[in-house]
């Protein structure tokens with residue numbers, strides 16, 4: 699059960715959606731089993747950015763570029779308190795926003811993106827965050843990933859799949875996408891493999907798995923989900939896993955304890 703299914707694809711192209719070749723039955727079935735396993739492992743998977751309105755989520759997502767959600771969540775309470783509505787950001791200058799986002803890196807660009815996106819929301823959308831991909835992509839600082847976050851989490855609209863660094867890495871490792879697929883190709887692949895109603899959940903599940911389970915490159919990792927699905931991850935390369943098992947059984951046979959780190963000065 700559950701080994702890496704060959705990425706067989708029928709030759710029939712998905713002309714109705716423009717999403718590329720249809721996955722084979724086995725590939726789709728494997729994707730659904732993986733989704734169910736992730737659901738069981740992370741039943742509370744959710745967006746980890748703190749927000750209380752669509753415009754706050756949009757701003758938090760813009761600010762999350764090149765930094766962590768934890769860092770963003772530390773900065774946004776003061777920012778959201780100082781600028782409660784899109785009109786407040788629109789009235790302010792980027793320089794007035796900068797001190798609140800300075801800790802997040804690229805703060806000048808981010809302050810400008812926040813100011814200009816909120817200005818556009820006030821001028822073109824009556825102060826409400828738009829609910830379509832097309833309109834969101836016209837806002838400064840908003841690309842597909844940010845638009846998908848806002849549509850999926852603030853409005854419950856599954857227009858695409860958020861492909862962040864975790865989703866990108868895991869899609870490749872889990873055999874959902876090819877090793878050289880671009881972010882855009884990965885998103886298209888996930889969209890044809892998984893049911894539309896679950897696209898937003900899927901990104902949360904993969905991000906939770908990436909943040910909570912994945913080990914740094916070079917570590918040995920045998921996570922049960924990855925073992926069940928035969929995930930092609932270099933951290934569970936057969937040679938490494940075998941070498942570790944060999945060391946364990948040799949220790950068990952000799953009754954020796956696992957070697958600890960040598961203390962400085964110890965002989």
Ligand code: SF4
Nearest residue numbers: 912913919921924931
């Ligand atoms: S085996 Fe470990 S490191 Fe590799 S994808 Fe799975 S959880 Fe991440």
